[in-house]
Amino acid sequence: xxxxxxxxxxxxxxxxxxxxxxxxxxxxxxxxxxxxxxxxxxxxxxxxxxxxxxxxxxxxxxxxxxxxxxxxxxxxxxxxxxxxxxxxxxxxxxxxxxxxxxxxxxxxxxxxxxxxxxxxxxxxxxxxxxxxxxxxxxxxxxxxxxxxxxxxxxxxxxxxxxxxxxxxxxxxxxxxxxxxxxxxxxxxxxxxxxxxxxxxxxxxxxxxxxxxxxxx
Ligand code: GRF
Numbered sequence: 433x434x435x436x437x438x439x440x441x442x443x444x445x446x447x448x449x450x451x452x453x454x455x456x457x458x459x460x461x462x463x464x465x466x467x468x469x470x471x472x473x474x475x476x477x478x479x480x481x482x483x484x485x486x487x488x489x490x491x492x493x494x495x496x497x498x499x500x501x502x503x504x505x506x507x508x509x510x511x512x513x514x515x516x517x518x519x520x521x522x523x524x525x526x527x528x529x530x531x532x533x534x535x536x537x538x539x540x541x542x543x544x545x546x547x548x549x550x551x552x553x554x555x556x557x558x559x560x561x562x563x564x565x566x567x568x569x570x571x572x573x574x575x576x577x578x579x580x581x582x583x584x585x586x587x588x589x590x591x592x593x594x595x596x597x598x599x600x601x602x603x604x605x606x607x608x609x610x611x612x613x614x615x616x617x618x619x620x621x622x623x624x625x626x627x628x629x630x631x632x633x634x635x636x637x638x639x640x641x642x643x644x645x646x647x648x
Contacts, residue, residue: 436461437603442503443467444521446472448602449539449609451552453518454481455625458609460617463510466503472578480494500528507532514616518609526538526573534623536571537616539609541601543567543583548576553594562643564588564597566605568612570623579629581612581621589642 439452444467451474454462465478468490472477475485481640488506492500496564507515517538529536542552544567554566565585572578584604588597615621620632 434459437513437615438463438511439514439602439613440505440507440510441465441478441516441518442471442520443471443518443597445472445474445519447472447477447519449605450474451477452606453479453516453610453613454483456614458610458614458617460613462596463512466506468499468503468520468568469645474519492642496523496525497527500525504528504531506631511640514613516613523575524571529571529573531583532571534570536576537568537581537612538576539605540567540569540576541586541598541605544569544576551594553597556588556596557592557594562588563603563641566601566608570629579623581615581629583630584608585640 433477437460439462441462443465449467462483464484465475465489466486466543467475468488470487470489478485485505488499488503490499491507491560493502508523513535515536516533517536537643540552541546542556547555553564563585565583567583568581570578570581586600586604592600614635615631620634622630624630
């Protein structure tokens, strides 16, 4: 019998990536959804699916260290195999990140290493890039810089606003995050000596994405 991986999801708000993960039929046991924000919309979504929810309110803690200690206590109580950040909007201390090294992943709405940090769609429009996207990566102490597991690219179209671009990227987030977690749950992901991700048996991407389309 396969032992299902235990997954803890951390959110701060809407929770649409969390919902994509919960609905993907993954070989996983979602042990809880934890939020730093008691008003996070995703908490109700998780509860409606019968997933236990936990709030560790960052405002109730005097320092980042104190919050991360409380968060680690809540996470450790669940004994998860993987900690999955899904729109979790707090910067984590090096101690917290180190505690879950190789076991914590994040989704970021840009093609890293371009546009780490906040307002990525604004950053992409300002930079005038033709292709934008999203990245699932392992979490390391440097913000939005860990080993990349999977990325998806979308075109930036004439007339795009932050909202239209964000929606196009989000649709891809909802595809690649469940895929990345599935690979992890199936024990197919390792990090090589150079610090790059290797995925056993992953399909070979074919073709290229060009944007704008070429005339010939
Ligand atoms: C997503 O775009 C995610 O990549 C970013 O924050 C957003 C969260 O959306 N980190 P949701 O809460 O998953 O709907």
